[in-house]
Amino acid sequence: DGGITQSPKYLFRKEGQNVTLSCEQNLNHDAMYWYRQDPGQGLRLIYYSHIVNDFQKGDIAEGYSVSREKKESFPLTVTSAQKNPTAFYLCASSIKRDQPQHFGDGTRLSIL
Amino acid sequence: AQSVTQLGSHVSVSEGALVLLRCNYSSSVPPYLFWYVQYPNQGLQLLLKYTTGATLVKGINGFEAEFKKSETSFHLTKPSAHMSDAAEYFCAVSEDQAGTALIFGKGTTLSVSS
Numbered sequence: 302d303g304g305i306t307q308s309p310k311y312l313f314r315k316e317g318q319n320v321t322l323s324c325e326q327n328l329n330h331d332a333m334y335w336y337r338q339d340p341g342q343g344l345r346l347i348y349y350s351h352i353v354n355d356f357q358k359g360d361i362a363e364g365y366s367v368s369r370e371k372k373e374s375f376p377l378t379v380t381s382a383q384k385n386p387t388a389f390y391l392c393a394s395s396i397k398r399d400q401p402q403h404f405g406d407g408t409r410l411s412i413l
Numbered sequence: 414a415q416s417v418t419q420l421g422s423h424v425s426v427s428e429g430a431l432v433l434l435r436c437n438y439s440s441s442v443p444p445y446l447f448w449y450v451q452y453p454n455q456g457l458q459l460l461l462k463y464t465t466g467a468t469l470v471k472g473i474n475g476f477e478a479e480f481k482k483s484e485t486s487f488h489l490t491k492p493s494a495h496m497s498d499a500a501e502y503f504c505a506v507s508e509d510q511a512g513t514a515l516i517f518g519k520g521t522t523l524s525v526s527s
Contacts, residue, residue: 343519391456402515404456
């Protein structure tokens, strides 16, 4: 079945560590996105990519990094510079940038 | 800049009652509007979307929404609530001409009681 796979579902990080969240899609979508969700704040855009080897910062990119070396993959690294990383992270993709986005099931990141 | 306001962070209804979730937007260009639903610890699922054409949009699970340009609104309704409708609902607007991603409202949690 086609879809978006995020892994792992739960992730724990120690203070000062970088962690990478995986997002893979087999929908042949050009555009991919990373959002952060905190209770009562909706979704906020971290990074997005409309084409391979190109990505743009969203509203809250500080402390995060991404790469887009392959069309189907858009990993997100939460660096030690992100001071409040505990959140639910959602990856999405769309055929084109102005088309509806399809979401993965998310990764919940917690700090030990 | 575009923005979305969802009125009411929590809405409670009885099973069988009308569901009304409110969404207002601001946009300097014709908007693309969306409603998504999220169940606990899951991603978002598209309920319906408005792009152009008919202003009354029907979606999945019996939901519909009406685009009212004069009121800058895109309220979500369902005639009769079901227990399975309990979830969090997000309204979103697309900056299609700017080529950036969706801008989401803060969400409305719908509770359905028997």
